[in-house]
Every structure is written in C-alpha cells, then in structure tokens.
Amino acid sequence: MVNITEKIKEIEEEMRRTQKNKATEYHLGLLKGKLARLRAQLLEPGPGAGGGGGTGFDVSKSGDARIALVGFPSVGKSTFLSKITKTKSEVAAYAFTTLTAIPGVLEYGGAEIQILDLPGIIEGAAEGKGRGRQVISAAKTSDLIVMVLDATKKAEQRSLLEQELYAVGIRLNKEPPNIYLKPKKAGGMKITFQTPPKSLDEKMLYNILRDYKMLNCEVLVRDENATVDDFIDTIMSAHRKYIKCLYVYNKIDSISLPHLNDLAREPQTCVMSCELDLGVDDVVERCWEELRLIRVYTKRKGVDPDFGEALIVRSGSTIEDVCDQVHRTLKETFKYALVWGASARHVPQRVGLAHVVADEDVVSIVAK
Numbered sequence: 408m409v410n411i412t413e414k415i416k417e418i419e420e421e422m423r424r425t426q427k428n429k430a431t432e433y434h435l436g437l438l439k440g441k442l443a444r445l446r447a448q449l450l451e452p453g454p455g456a457g458g459g460g461g462t463g464f465d466v467s468k469s470g471d472a473r474i475a476l477v478g479f480p481s482v483g484k485s486t487f488l489s490k491i492t493k494t495k496s497e498v499a500a501y502a503f504t505t506l507t508a509i510p511g512v513l514e515y516g517g518a519e520i521q522i523l524d525l526p527g528i529i530e531g532a533a534e535g536k537g538r539g540r541q542v543i544s545a546a547k548t549s550d551l552i553v554m555v556l557d558a559t560k561k562a563e564q565r566s567l568l569e570q571e572l573y574a575v576g577i578r579l580n581k582e583p584p585n586i587y588l589k590p591k592k593a594g595g596m597k598i599t600f601q602t603p604p605k606s607l608d609e610k611m612l613y614n615i616l617r618d619y620k621m622l623n624c625e626v627l628v629r630d631e632n633a634t635v636d637d638f639i640d641t642i643m644s645a646h647r648k649y650i651k652c653l654y655v656y657n658k659i660d661s662i663s664l665p666h667l668n669d670l671a672r673e674p675q676t677c678v679m680s681c682e683l684d685l686g687v688d689d690v691v692e693r694c695w696e697e698l699r700l701i702r703v704y705t706k707r708k709g710v711d712p713d714f715g716e717a718l719i720v721r722s723g724s725t726i727e728d729v730c731d732q733v734h735r736t737l738k739e740t741f742k743y744a745l746v747w748g749a750s751a752r753h754v755p756q757r758v759g760l761a762h763v764v765a766d767e768d769v770v771s772i773v774a775k
C-alpha cells in the first residue's frame with residue numbers, strides 16, 4: 408500500500424518532470440489540485456496519516472493576540488522570547504534546545520500579547536519530520552508569525568521555511584483570493600469571470616472541479632490576476648490560513664555591514680542582535696504595527712476617560728465589538744455611542760453599533 412507521503416512525492420516528481428507550456432498547463436493544474444488534497448489528508452489525524460496528527464501544542468490562548476516564533480534550530484527564538492518577556496526559555500548552542508511550546512507575555516501599547524516560543528523546525532517538517540507538524544499547527548493559530556532567521560546562514564533558509572508553511576496551507580502576507588465558490592445541489596457548473604483572467608480559463612476550472620467531484624457549483628472569479636493556485640486555495644479554503652509574517656534576521660553582530668544592509672532592505676524584514684541588544688525594540692514595535700490592534704478608551708458621562716486602561720480590539724472592529732469587550736450583555740441596553748478621535752467625522756460623533764473604531768478613539772456608551 409502506498410502511503411500519502413509517497414503519493415505526494417510521486418506527484419511532486421511528476422510536476423518537476425513536466426515541462427511548463429500551453430499543452431501541459433491543464434495537466435499541471437490537475438496535479439496541483441491532487442497535491443492539495445493529499446496534503447490536507449496528511450494533516451488529518453487517523454489511519455494512513457502517517458505519524459503524529461496535526462494538533463498543536465497544548466497552550467491555551469491568552470491576552471489580546473498571539474505571535475508564533477518560527478525558525479530553524481538555534482536561530483535565537485528562545486533568546487528573543489527571554490529578552491522581550493519575563494519568561495525564561497532555555498537557550499543553548501545546540502539544536503532542538505526547545506522541545507515544546509513555551510508561552511510568554513509581551514506587554515505593549517496597553518495590550519498583552521502572547522508570544523509562543525516553538526521548537527526549531529527542519530526541512531520536511533510539513534511531512535512530519537521532527538516536531539514539525541506540531542510546530543506548524545501551533546503557528547497556524549497565531550495572529551502573526553515572526554520568522555526568526557540567522558543572518559549568518561544562507562539565503563535559502565527563508566524560502567525553505569516558507570515552503571514548509573505553504574505545504575500545510577499557511578499563506579503568508581496574502582489576502583484570500585477574490586474568487587466566489589458556492590457548491591449547489593443541482594444545475595451543473597456555472598463559471599463566470601468578471602474580467603478575463605490572464606492565467607485561468609473555464610476548461611482549467613472545470614477540470615479541477617470535476618476532479619474534486621464538485622459537479623454542481625457556482626464560481627465567480629473577480630480577480631484578473633487569479634492563478635490556478637488561488638483557485639485551489641478557494642476550493643480548500645477550510646484548510647487555508649492567511650497570516651501576516653514578519654521576517655526577523657537575528658545575530659547581525661556576526662555579519663558584514665554590506666550584508667546587513669542587503670538584509671535590512673528585504674520587504675517585511677527587521678534585523679537584530681539579541682546578544683548586543685541591537686534592534687530588538689524595533690522588532691517589538693514592528694510586531695505591534697503588524698498586529699494592527701486598536702486601543703479604545705471608554706468614558707463615562709461627565710468624567711474624563713481613563714487613559715490608563717485601554718480596551719484592545721482587532722482592526723476593523725465596530726462599536727458592537729467594543730461593547731462585547733466591556734460586557735456580554737451591554738449590547739442589549741445600547742442606545743447610541745459618542746465617539747471622539749480619528750474615526751469620528753466631528754467630535755463627539757453620535758454613532759450606532761456598526762460604526763468602525765480607530766486606534767485611540769474615546770468611546771462613551773449611552774444605555775437605554
């Protein structure tokens with residue numbers, strides 16, 4: 408019996424052998440679809456899944472957001488955690504010093520951010536090497552992935568890690584594809600393109616949908632730049648996670664200045680030396696920005712707002728979310744809210760539950 412890992416290898420091999428051209432693109436599209444299905448199967452616990460399910464480490468979420476530290480062994484993940492939180496995670500020069508998820512709390516901007524120090528991962532992690540799958544599953548639960556890289560190591564380390572995360576359905580710094588897909592009970596396939604896409608056509612989508620046994624469905628491709636990978640991600644959306652990633656090169660104390668300059672110029676990238684305490688504060692500030700958390704100060708009528716204690720909500724949150732943070736039942740007696748700050752057109756602006764708040768808004772909730 409061929410196991411899933413072997414089947415994945417076979418398909419990857421076939422994809423490598425197949426020349427990319429107009430004649431083979433349908434076949435390659437189908438192979439990509441099959442690969443995505445097998446990889447999802449690999450993450451499901453149960454017989455045939457081949458060693459260790461896809462569950463993360465048993466650390467409960469706490470605080471306002473979670474950041475996962477992901478990287479190869481000995482890049483300095485634990486050193487970083489120990490620097491920015493009160494938690495001391497074991498640091499040593501040998502690989503796999505950290506064997507489980509170690510949570511720490513970073514207090515910043517009035518928020519409590521949970522930082523997960525994770526064991527190092529290696530190539531093949533997505534297929535279950537080392538604690539790879541557990542580490543990646545834990546990363547999947549985070550609001551931000553900080554990919555810790557060793558500035559003294561080869562450039563490939565970054566793309567190797569990205570591939571491992573990609574293989575388990577994590578999409579870094581990417582929005583979900585702008586493709587609408589709805590399974591139907593009957594009526595066949597209805598495929599529509601808003602504007603003709605550059606690298607997709609009806610036959611391609613039809614073939615893949617048929618291979619997924621989705622014979623009745625409605626598809627609307629809204630993005631002309633959508634690719635076949637985007638389409639497969641749409642079909643597999645239950646297994647996909649779109650997460651922001653910040654790339655952090657540690658150990659810059661051990662590289663040349665020109666090399667440092669090159670690394671610092673890469674997109675979404677920070678550089679630091681935990682050893683010399685260089686750039687660490689900048690990394691923390693950048694993490695805060697990437698999380699896009701919003702601080703809202705509540706105010707009672709006739710009393711100054713309490714700037715000492717902020718309510719923390721996600722970007723895009725509404726007055727309704729703010730109410731839910733204050734108290735579970737506050738919404739029920741809600742009449743209107745007064746808002747001072749960046750989200751208000753005039754101050755104070757009288758708003759309803761659907762009003763979207765901005766960072767550092769002051770909100771006064773008026774009950775019925």
Ligand SMILES: Nc1nc2c(ncn2[C@@H]2O[C@H](COP(=O)(O)OP(=O)(O)OP(=O)(O)O)[C@@H](O)[C@H]2O)c(=O)[nH]1
Binds near residue numbers: 478497502506679681
């Ligand atoms: N030169 C230099 N060494 C560092 C720096 N930060 C950490 N190290 C060293 O790198 C080694 C590994 O650090 P750890 O924090 O254990 O690395 P890790 O990524 O947690 O490693 P694992 O848990 O094994 O995956 C230790 O010897 C640290 O002292 C740095 O900024 N510069």
Ligand SMILES: [K+]
Binds near residue numbers: 480482498499500504
């Ligand atoms: K180590």
Ligand SMILES: [Mg+2]
Binds near residue numbers: 485486504525
């Ligand atoms: Mg460690």
